[in-house]
Amino acid sequence: MRIHLLSLMLLAWLTAFWNPAQAAVKIEHWKTPQGSRVYYVHTEGLPMVDIQVAFDAGSARDGSQFGLSALTSALLDTGAGQWNADEIAQRFESVGAQFGSNVSNDMASVSLRTLTEKPLFDKALETIQVILTSPRFNEADFQREKNRTLSGLKQQEESPGELAGIAFYKALYGDHPYGHPTPGSIATVSGLESTDLRNFYQKYYVAANAMVVIVGDLPRQQAEQTAEKLVGGLPTGQKPEPLPEVVMPVKADMQRIEFPSSQTHVLVGMPGTYRKDPDYFTLYVGNHILGGGALVSKLFDEVREKRGLAYSASSSLGPMFRKGPFAISLQTRNDQTGQALDVVNKTLADFIAQGPTEAELSAAKKNITGGFAMRFDTNKKLASYVSMIGFYEMPLDYLDTFQQNVEKVTTASIKDAFKRRIDPQLMQTITVGGSARKSEK
């Protein structure tokens, strides 16, 4: 009852703020003449706008050249049209605009945060448009950025947490396009040539493969012009074939990596859920109870609150186009690794066998729905939701129906979904750290 009342109240407030329409957030969607998808939300109150242009061109599109997507993205603002890296940076910064480029497993994107005052906005927009349509990929810039990437990859090797993450993805995904780290490896990046980047750019940075997100105080008409200007100059091209399905591991496996650290980093998991998964909300709420809640969860309670074994102990689901990882992670003093793993495995096995209690489910729902408004209480957070909705072509009312979808989850559905989807017999375990005898007390 209380929950129902709350939901109604929230909707009323949000409606008052966001839009006269009966929606939590009014996402407007259209396509440019070249076929790029555009997602737009008009927000008022601050004279600023967040813009993102994203492509299905993440590291999953690297092929055998691991790191190709990331390096292509890193080169974009080092030279474009008539400008070199300094001139590009000066153009943005002289108007206080912030440019960024980013790569994940699924997605490559460029983003811009700028003021909306016309001369400032126009200069920033023109700059990002040239970056998108006419990057130079010149040899000197390429060699420098490649060397910086190689240094970064070398530095990863001094971090037990990074090493654990790399081994974990490899264990879960093997040769699937999700199996290698986004920045690549020293061997594969060393072999890249600037022409590889140019070819990658020409194939994937095309209108048919592009999506534009605009969130901020820009009228609809200006948003339309902005989207057109951003991607209008890109060749139409085509969308790449969908990524292959993930092949599930056939049995549990464990890998210990020896490392001279005082803590052992532990990762336990398997391929979990994907964006359009019919089980998504059930797994999401279940995981929230198991280890997704920040300071309140079964894993946090068993590992940290009851036993003081770790500073952080959590489980996560990272839904992607295909099954992203279900991952339990913690870090503990080397000689406690066995004990911590026992606690994790027992907590997980019990949860799968018994599911959550009604009280646990009710508390989790109250947390998720009660905090719903905080999921998009800034332009930045809202833009990242809109980007997810647009990129994965989720229903436009995803946020409007979010709370209903959470409310529908039952203890029985969680138990059922975890039994079908999270299997201890397939769990991949990675530990990176020092051996017990070598560790300090």
Place this chain on the structure above:
Amino acid sequence: MNNRLLCAAFLWLPVFASNAETKVSEHVLGNGLKVLVKEDHRSPVAISQVWYKVGSSYEPGGITGISHMLEHMMFKGTDKHAAGEFSRIIAENGGEENAFTGTDYTAYFQTMEASRLAVSFELEADRMRNLHLLPDELKKELQVVTEERRMRTDDNPQAKMQEHFNAMAYTNSPYKNPVIGWPSDIENYKVEDLQAWYQRWYAPNNATLVVVGDVQPKAVFALAEQYFGPLKPGDLKAIKPQTEVEQLGVRKMTVKLPAKLPYLVMGYKVPVLKTAESEWEAYALEVLAGVLDGGNSARLESGLVRGKQIAVSVGVSYGLYSRLSEVFTLEATPAEGKTVWNLESALKDEIAKLQINLVDNEELQRIKAQVLAKAVYERDSGFYQAMQLGTLETVGLGWKKVDEYVDKVNQVTAEQVRDVARKYLIEDKLSVAYLEPLPITGHITETKIEKGVR
């Protein structure tokens, strides 16, 4: 052409920025608790933060890190609520919460849907005066903090080097100690130590309550009166100044650690806004930091990472709002084939340029443009706005300084940037640390097991 656009833009920007000024309402309760409220009605959410004037720079030797340890213990129960209940109640109310400790403050926060502000006030008021410090809870939480230290510092070569650098750069300033504490201090905290620390600092007259969000100031003040009003004030004793002695020459150290890349940290002793003889010096140092590292067009990124390709990454940090004088820090990782000594001399060349030549106008305008724009972007985050108010109030500058920032930065001249470079960025005030990587030895052992559950 470009210049003209730039000027047009800048005629307009300061006007705009002054329109963007913060409106903060202030109210002090009878027991000394200061309440600051800033309305932001863009979303039905309220951020509530309680800031205590205590942090690692308040700690005497032997119990370094105790402010942070106490922050952890603040979740371990009161007369009314058992350990962990605080977090469960906040979670059931849809809240996000956590806490953080710095050199100059300890702060607790909840973000909730705005109508639930009372939930957070009730719990925060309760733990401000009625905390239970139980030996069993301390024993477990000590392990947690030790793990936290391992994760943040001990197994992170650059963080560990920073810790050693601070211990060398400062002679008697408490900034020489890590916020999380030295290992042997952490190991030996007793319940009595925590009890004494709690009694000494956790009182309404040593705290600031900051609320930003979809609220009305009058209603928040009434709610604060209701929950915090009955709390008794504490008997506060001033802390000793521990003013850093003058440095008498350059300091250098080598830190040898298992790592893959060398790393350089250089720091010059400088005043901060709180300690500067003239305020403009602090703002000029802030602008100077921007000239070196304010974005991708700034001198270090342009000159050392791209131009000379001597560094793969560089960074500058200056704590304008610290409570005590600081070090103005430059840190960098050399490019393959370059050394930390190449980098050190390249960084010193950049500083020499600042001492000899005036920063040109276009460059200065670019720094200021970013400051002005950021002042708008920051308003997208209620949390950040609350952080700013809390920080400035807690270090003793007063929250009103938040509003002065844009104007004061705007007034900084090229001459002032040159003057602070000449006065403070000099060899005798410098400390340098070099990270010398030792080999990382390890091997992979793969163990196949039949079942996932051991």
